[in-house]
Amino acid sequence: MTTIRNHDADEPARLRTAMVDELRGDPITSEAVADAMTAVPRHLFAPEVSLQEAYESNTAVPVKRDGDGLTLSSLSAPHLQATMLEQAAIRSGMNVLEIGSMGYNAALLQELVGPAGHVTSVDIDPDIVERARTGLTQAGYERVDVILADAEHGVPASAPYDRIIVTFDSPDIPPAWLKQLTGDGRLVVPLRMKGITRSIAFDRDGAGLISRSYRLCRFVPVQGQGAHDRRRLTLDTGVYLTVEDSDEAGFDVTALRQALHEPTSNAWPGAVFDMPDELELFLLTNSPRMALLHASQERIDGGLLTAATRLGVPALIAHDGSFAYRIKRASQDSDTGFECGVIAHGPSAADVAEQYGQLLLRWAENFRRRDAASIRYLPAQADTPPEPELGGVVRKRHGSIAVSWPPNSGTAGGTPA
Ligand SMILES: C[S@@+](CC[C@H](N)C(=O)[O-])C[C@H]1O[C@@H](n2cnc3c(N)ncnc32)[C@H](O)[C@@H]1O
Incomplete structure (x- = not known):
């Protein structure tokens, strides 16, 4: 006992x-x-x-x-x-x-x-x-x-x-x-x-x-x-963008809805796939024209968008509603065994895919490190932060967040910050 x-x-x-x-x-x-x-x-x-x-x-x-x-x-x-x-x-x-x-x-x-x-x-x-x-x-x-x-x-x-x-x-x-x-x-x-x-x-x-x-x-x-509702721009049943309040006005939802169903353009710029969370931070904060694109399993199974969108993937949105997002595939040429690619929809799909590809390459070649980003917060009553030379600004109600990326000093990949 x-x-x-x-x-x-x-x-x-x-x-x-x-x-x-x-x-x-x-x-x-x-x-x-x-x-x-x-x-x-x-x-x-x-x-x-x-x-x-x-x-x-x-x-x-x-x-x-x-x-x-x-x-x-x-x-x-x-x-x-x-x-x-x-x-x-x-x-x-x-x-x-x-x-x-x-x-x-x-x-x-x-x-x-x-x-x-x-x-x-x-x-x-x-x-x-x-x-x-x-x-x-x-x-x-x-x-x-x-x-x-x-x-x-x-x-x-x-x-x-x-x-x-x-x-x-x-x-x-x-x-x-x-x-x-x-x-x-x-x-x-x-x-x-x-x-x-x-x-x-x-x-x-x-x-x-x-x-x-x-x-x-x-x-x-x-x-x-x-309290703050997450802002969603619905593009179709089971397809939406998560956006910041400040982004909303900049996106032409009607054009995006049309672009979603237009033929796609595909590019493989030769950028390594690695540290997706760090890459995501780089992509999403790099431009006010980036937003997280989500699709339901049903829409993915139906072939409208790829599986990359299931948990949300950064999408670059052009003024005419064309948009591009990241995909990946196995690659023997990459030191991680995978490379990033781009799928784009809409009238200027090839252009927006090219822009996205450049961002993927820029990160892979210059900023591919863990914990490398520097995040600055400035309250609204202070001066608006200047756009960092490498990075972007996310506007909030009480202030702004500037995310910047010091470039790699050595070769790409793996070097701790
Ligand atoms: C994840 S729980 C806290 C967990 C806790 N720190 C622990 O020991 O594990 C988050 C809490 O935040 C509270 N909360 C949400 N909004 C709040 C607000 N505006 N002011 C104070 N508390 C808030 C919720 O009621 C909830 O109990």
């Missing part, structure tokens, strides 16, 4: 150690984050799932959904939490604001800042605030302040913060977050650009922010004042 009880009592600690071991190296790179994740009993914040599920390193626990089944609140997956904690580089004694609560991540933050530091966590949903408070009390982290508020305005009462960590999908950076960050503070935010969200660690840079790292991620949507 005693043996069984001891076994059960040890189970959470064993699962925690196994979870941390799995995450070591990538994304956990510091002992501080490993220690915090080894210490905090995650299962106390996920009472609705089994012990094993609570400690699965890549699994989020959905907690609340809206009427359409869209998840509004979840306990984020340990892999993602560790990624953002490493990006935040939290030190003992810091004052930290977590935006979006559930309790567990706030407890990790409390472990990282230690007794001399302070953690405030804010959520817009009273049920989540209650739940976070209960979990934190049960796990022994009563010092965390959990606040009920719309984080669009930050939490001025405990500002300024050395670190602000946002844990929902954010279409923009509200001015309050910048205002409430210390002079050498860091903001880690899942920022959506052109339909794709990356967790970006930003440090201050003059009136704005400059990125230190970026990682692809997925989060629940922001609610409240900053």
Whole structure:
């Protein structure tokens, strides 16, 4: 009997150690984050799932959904939490604001800042605030302040913060977050650009922010004042473009709809296929005429568009509605075994395919590196950022994002930034 009880009592600690071991190296790179994740009993914040599920390193626990089944609140997956904690580089004694609560991540933050530091966590949903408070009390982290508020305005009462960590999908950076960050503070935010969200660690840079790292991620949507519907331009049943608000006026939807059904042009410019996420960032932020093109499986099976569009692919859109997008195929001439190609539709398909091909070559030859992009955010009240020589600007409601790419210094491919 005693043996069984001891076994059960040890189970959470064993699962925690196994979870941390799995995450070591990538994304956990510091002992501080490993220690915090080894210490905090995650299962106390996920009472609705089994012990094993609570400690699965890549699994989020959905907690609340809206009427359409869209998840509004979840306990984020340990892999993602560790990624953002490493990006935040939290030190003992810091004052930290977590935006979006559930309790567990706030407890990790409390472990990282230690007794001399302070953690405030804010959520817009009273049920989540209650739940976070209960979990934190049960796990022994009563010092965390959990606040009920719309984080669009930050939490001025405990500002300024050395670190602000946002844990929902954010279409923009509200001015309050910048205002409430210390002079050498860091903001880690899942920022959506052109339909794709990356967790970006930003440090201050003059009136704005400059990125230190970026990682692809997925989060629940922001609610409240900053809520923002993803803009979709439907081209046909099961075919649409995801666009920024500022793009919308520039696209001739009638011409795009016609171009979709016109004969295609195909090109293979000889560009290597590698690091699709980095290539996607380069393509999407390179021109205001780029948008993410999606097609349903049915339309792909029907032959209207290729499988490259199933999860969304950057498309270059010409003024006459012609558009081009990236495809790939196996190639013995490429060091990755694959090369990029282009398919284009519309009256000037050959021209737009040629332009797209040039972009693919430019990236492959000059910028093919991981983490090479530099992402600058400038609030709207500051001067508009100049278009970077290599890169582009994405306009948001509260400011602008300029993504630039320092060229490779050596040969193409593989060189770390
Ligand atoms: C992914 S969950 C938070 C996960 C949490 N950080 C953890 O420990 O895993 C995102 C939360 O953001 C909250 N949220 C969404 N919009 C908000 C807003 N404008 N202000 C504050 N909280 C918001 C949601 O209610 C939801 O609980």
